[in-house]
Amino acid sequence: MKSWSQSSLQWRLTFSLLMATGLIWLLVLVMTWFKTEHELSELLDAHLAQTAAVLAVQTDDAHDDDFTTAAVLHKYQPRVAFQIWHDKALMARSAGAPIAPFAPLGQSGISDQWQGQKYWRVFATPGREEDVWVVVAELHSARNDILMAGLQSAIVPMLLALPVLAFLIWGAIFKSLAPLRQLSLSVSQRHPDARQPLSEQVSAEVKPLVEALNRLFEKMALQMEGERRFTADAAHELRTPIAAIRMQAQVARGAHEDIDRKSALDAVLQGCDRATRLVAQLLQLARLEADDAAGGVGHCDAVMETRTTLADLGSQALARWQNLSLNAPESLPLAMPPGLVGVLVGNLVDNAQRYSPEGASIHVQWHATPRPQLVVQDSGPGLNTADLARLGDRFFRVAANGADGSGLGWSIVRRLAQRYRLQVVVDRSAELGGLRVVVTWPEV
Template sequence: MAVPRRSLSLAKRLVATVLAFVLGVWVLAALVAWFVAQHELNELLDAHLAQTAALLATGQVVSDGDDAVVQAPVLMHKYQSRVAFQIWHEGHLRARSTDAPATPLAPGAQPGLSDQTLSGLSWRVFTAVSGTGTAAKEVIYVGERLSARRHVLVDSLRGTLFSLLLALPLLALAVVRSVRSALRPLRALGDNVAARSPQALAPLAEDQAPPEVRPLVHALNGLFARMADLLASERRFTADAAHELRTPIAAIRMQAQVARGAKDDADRRTALDATVAGCDRATRLVEQLLQLARIDTEETSHGPSNGGARAAGAFAHGPTNDLAAAAAEQAAEVQPQMQRRGQQLSLQRPEHAVPVAMNATLLAVLLRNLLDNASRYSPDGAQVAVTVATPSGASAELTVQDSGPGLADADLQRLGDRFFRVLGTGQSGSGLGWSIVRRLAHVYGLQVTVDRSPDLGGLRVRVVWPAAAEPR
């Protein structure tokens, strides 16, 4: 089994990158300095050669008629063997330095600087001639071995590079300390998060973080907000389930006890029917609680909270589903239930698809709750009308109206509160249906209005999908 490679820490990466960059700059600077220094050194030493030749030309080194060769004294300088001069008078060598050859340093060369090779050695020679043409009597050669120049240049750069290499450990230490100091806010952030308990989801202080770390802090705060919403949703679901399931479960238990103690079959059958009805109510309650939990999860997964409100635009570019087809499907599902009560259901929808940006499951939940409420709280033989339209200025509009008794204005204000039920309807329920509708409208940025139906006289619910969902 291959052992996974451990990645370098951010501090080590920064230190290695900075030092590598510095070394690269130093190498580049050394190369540039080499060529610049070589050029300048050649210019300087060439000038010295010319100046030396001029001094020799003006000196009284030899005299006409003296055939002796004057040799310069030994100066015991380390570069003396690499520098030489010659004075030729009418083709005769009259004076030279100790290490100068007996032949001309630059035979046949024109006055000025030239490169010569003598006995396998490279020389830089300056030639000076006194007189012109046939009147030329004295030729002065001042030469320097090119190896001496390279040696001087190498010695100079070696000293410079040695100083830089000595400074490299100090530079590395300074870089390490600087990087550690710069990364201290990250370590403090990590310690802060590590020391938190699972329930400590308060946001981190973004204004105290460096600008480079603020995006990370902002993302962590968003994560904390979503986690807080999930925890709140779980607590809310647990509290709702404990609150609402207590009564139907107790009723089921009581009816089961009645059935067990019944003396005849009729009483036992009545108690068992009540038990089944209680199970149905408990099942519906659990389904609605799960629907609310699913809505909360869907909302939380699309981004952090913003003062308790959601940016509905986060869902505007999600998957789209056909509202007309979904309405027809849900109407077909509730049709048998309504027929048993003699209720009539009508559906008006366009022939073309009506796409809305909404999760398919939650769209079905919205339609099912609206249809179920319209049927449940309307009397036997009532009419329920469903209309799907695409009005101007909106993406889609869903209208559900019935011929039931409707609601008072005071009840309309509380419609959508969790577990609120209108008294006196004679229908069982938990009051969660409208809470689910309101919650979905909040999540998806839908416009929901409830008023009295002008056509059927009962309740009318209009749900509008805006043409362009924008953050609220």
């Protein structure tokens, strides 16, 4: 059996509204009962008093010693009874009245009395003379019958209206929940590769859900696109170094001279290094796109990550006799997940090392004010205007340049800039003569 929270929303709303309506009706019924009973009691008590007053006025000293019983003129007449007493002797009574007094003689006013196994509402009053008493009584059951008859006239229409009300409530809720059913149908029939957002022409209550789903679909589309792009990049770029490694391995196996074999094996190692570097860059791109889809946020020390990254690139600089320097404050906190500053610095410095000649200088600077800023400049040949325009395209490499690269480094830099709203300016270094890259963080 389903719990209340797991049951149909339409059933819960219908049941809740009917229960609330029923409770309100019951409360109104109880209030009506007490109010009607009070008003009816006062009205009938007034009738009793009026009847007793009429009988009291009609009594006088000419009392007949003969006992008199009033005739029954109406079928409801036995519900009301009267007695006339003179000198504690019953002189007259109605047909339904007992012989014993309804109430103690000499006690005037309204009272409730049991008489003849019946419950009476009694009004007693003295007559025109002190020894004459007029007593008028009415059965409580008669009063209750009048009360119930009045209440039934209100209860029966309410009970008859309840099924109609339930149907109307059910229909109104069913129609009101139609956008949710339509939304559920649209999502269930949606193709996994669909990118178009759901229509936001819905009611105000459903619109936040549709907007949240559209944001989710957008993130999923970005993640799926990143996975497709990663697969395409890997298939496109890894094919070349793997083919080159295979070819050089075949050359090494068929070489008869040691020098030829050594040259082929060196080429195999270079191909392995390139494949390793390419895989690392592809994984960096995949990580950036995954972080973008997940909306990851964090903080790091930019200077510490830069020092670590430059230490890793030191061997490459030594191998080419390049001068690698850092000018930065002791610490610089940034609003970026840990590791990404190292990725950014690593790709910029790696590009500078590859496209700069042996013995070149590469300077890395960090400025903390007025906004965090990273400056990487080298003494290499720089780039012309056409190459600068294409900088950042995937797998774009500068023509007529002997540097061994995949063209993904600048794609990673551009992706980081888009993700964290970084401003990237590339121009010629006035200090070193080569390329200068300035990365500026947004104001917090």
